[in-house]
Amino acid sequence: MKPIGALPPEFAAQTDALVIAGRAADDWAMHAGDTPLFVYDMAVVAARISRFRAAMPAIDLHYAIKANPHADLLTTIAPLVDGLDVASSGELAKALAVKPAASISFAGPGKRDDELVAAISAGATLNVESEGEAARTFAIGDRLSLTPRMAVRVNPDIELRGSGMRMGGRASPFGVDAVRAAALVKAVVAAGADWRGFHIYAGSQALDAGAIVETQAATIALAARLADESGVAPPLVNLGGGFGVPYFAGDVALDVERVGGALAEALASRPAILAETRFAIELGRWLVAEAGVYLTRVIDVKESQGETFVVVDGGLNHQLAASGNFGTVVRRNYPIAVAARMGQEAADTVSVVGPLCTPLDRLGDKIALPPVEVGDLIAIFMAGAYGASASPTAFLGHPPAAEIVTAI
Ligand SMILES: Cc1ncc(COP(=O)(O)O)c(C=O)c1O
Missing domain, CATH: 2.40.37.10 (Lyase, Ornithine Decarboxylase; Chain A, domain 1)
Incomplete structure (x- = not known):
């Protein structure tokens, strides 16, 4: 058995x-x-959102719709969260049906030109993942005579310990390596884009609060370092997410209140360059x-x-x-x-x-x-x-x- x-x-x-x-x-x-x-059961989703709000009152909550993009579920969630994160033009269309473009961000390592057009035209934030993608975004913005909203997705030199899916701390198709991120930020700002900040996603499905606390602290430090290097403060730092759920025997549910307490402390002593910055966490599975x-x-x-x-x-x-x-x-x-x-x-x-x-x-x-x-x-x-x-x-x-x- x-x-x-x-x-x-x-x-x-x-x-x-x-x-x-x-x-x-x-x-x-x-x-x-x-x-x-x-x-x-949407009451369960609403309960998770309330728990997050109580644990992290000063943090924006984004829903990563890849976890469950059902239209009716999005309609219910949209008013309860601050933003929606999407990963394709199909998801973008679903998100735009329920939330203003300014609260939608689009991440993904292979955005096609038609997807960049859709995001720029709508006014969603593009989390740009490479210098090449940034160049295509500038060119499309010029062609459309529109100012793209752009954040830089950073491939962090940090990994989320114990996560089921690590997305940082190694060579990766996701984001631009941290060592080149400041240069990309300067290029984005010099091109006249609407600079939105950083997206730094280190992993998924972590149940260990200590590992998440550690990663968040390192992410804040990285964002501050990149802001210093590039000379511009980020309006928003998306700290990623990674909150896991207990699927299997022996799994212990994540202590979200501990994460919230430690994050509040880390933010209270954050470097001055991030003083005006907002912070967001993007969650999929933990919410639904x-x-x-x-x-x-x-x-x-x-x-x-x-x-x-x-x-x-x-x-x-x-x-x-x-x-x-x-x-x-x-x-x-x-x-x-x-x-x-x-x-x-x-x-x-x-x-x-x-x-x-x-x-x-x-x-x-x-x-x-x-x-x-x-x-x-x-x-x-x-x-x-x-x-x-x-x-x-x-x-x-x-x-x-x-x-x-x-x-x-
Ligand atoms: C960039 C990004 N955001 C959010 C998520 C959602 O992860 P989860 O459902 O584990 O919260 C993922 C998962 O792959 C992701 O890659």
């Missing part, structure tokens, strides 16, 4: 049929008309992952060579991350439950597999579950981030999962 991750706090205490946002899981499936489906539940129905329960397989109608085509094939080295089990029998004693060790004809399509590997029958709903938690939009939905031609965004 292998362990599963702990259910998010909003669901962990339930002992009967699973309720999401006040309605039974079965009800949501009926409402969707079919399974599989994702339900995003725990709000999402993926519900999939049992089609078959079968035995093979002494093992029991629970075959469900959804799989890695909708929820790739839960199958262990989205950025994890070792496959581990997401939190999972039989929706009708929350908190009941385990009866059997089973593997929950999807309908795709690949052994990769495994949502639960040798896990202890209460009795499972054909027709039951299986709930996979932590499905609010990098689920529907980060899975190979066209693979093998099954229909997409429904997505329901609850009202708050």
